[in-house]
Amino acid sequence: MDKLHEQITKLREDFTKGTLSEKDVKQNPFEQFENWLAQAVESQVPEVQAMTLATASKEGIPSSRIVYLREFDNNQFWFYGNYQSRKAKQLAENPNASLSFFWPALERQIRIQGTVTKCTDAYSDNYFNNRPYESKIGSWASAQSSEVSSREELMQKVEELKKHFSADTIKRPEFWGGWILKANYYEFWQGRKSRLHDRIVYELEEGSWKIKRLNP
Numbered sequence: 001m002d003k004l005h006e007q008i009t010k011l012r013e014d015f016t017k018g019t020l021s022e023k024d025v026k027q028n029p030f031e032q033f034e035n036w037l038a039q040a041v042e043s044q045v046p047e048v049q050a051m052t053l054a055t056a057s058k059e060g061i062p063s064s065r066i067v068y069l070r071e072f073d074n075n076q077f078w079f080y081g082n083y084q085s086r087k088a089k090q091l092a093e094n095p096n097a098s099l100s101f102f103w104p105a106l107e108r109q110i111r112i113q114g115t116v117t118k119c120t121d122a123y124s125d126n127y128f129n130n131r132p133y134e135s136k137i138g139s140w141a142s143a144q145s146s147e148v149s150s151r152e153e154l155m156q157k158v159e160e161l162k163k164h165f166s167a168d169t170i171k172r173p174e175f176w177g178g179w180i181l182k183a184n185y186y187e188f189w190q191g192r193k194s195r196l197h198d199r200i201v202y203e204l205e206e207g208s209w210k211i212k213r214l215n216p
């Protein structure tokens, strides 16, 4: 274990793959996001659509987890999950949330902040209907974030649900659906040598985006 501690203390990457300048970025942060996302997809970054979603309770107790980005349009970012989960409870009492992406192969991080609302039933239905049957059953079976007595109990529920719902009849449960984060803040981070990274942020001021550079 001492070796592990030593390894962690000593691990050190220098970032050298790119630069980011206020002169090069798009004036619109959503276009900048699309630009970087396209480059990450092109570079075959693994799990490129995985993002950390941070939420907080009304008392400000934070909680974060990975979710998948499923749609994006005009400063809006969609993700899906269980409406009775821990994230759902926090989002219901405090709509402020943030998203972050880390794409090691490009030495890039993107942070996005905004407020979250549930998306329309039509969006949730459309997304749910296009999921594989097994994932649909999984959504019905999992009372996400609540305690389950054993793996066997969960799998038994899955088997019962498979008998109840065929691939043709299975519909989205009301307790499952999507949310949209509407962005009001973006940060684009490009790793640089000796920890002197580039950080370009966009803040909404009176309806227009203001671009600033932050210290690394």
Ligand SMILES: Cc1cc2nc3c(=O)[nH]c(=O)nc-3n(C[C@H](O)[C@H](O)[C@H](O)COP(=O)(O)O)c2cc1C
Residues within 6 Å of the ligand: 047, 050, 063, 064, 065, 066, 067, 068, 069, 079, 080, 081, 082, 085, 086, 087, 088, 144, 145
């Ligand atoms: C790569 C990856 C992708 C995930 N995608 C989702 C997702 O799209 N929706 C979701 O609800 N949970 C997803 N999860 C599981 C969440 O991280 C988390 O365990 C779950 O949403 C329960 O979180 P909560 O108790 O804070 O609500 C994913 C986990 C990983 C590691």
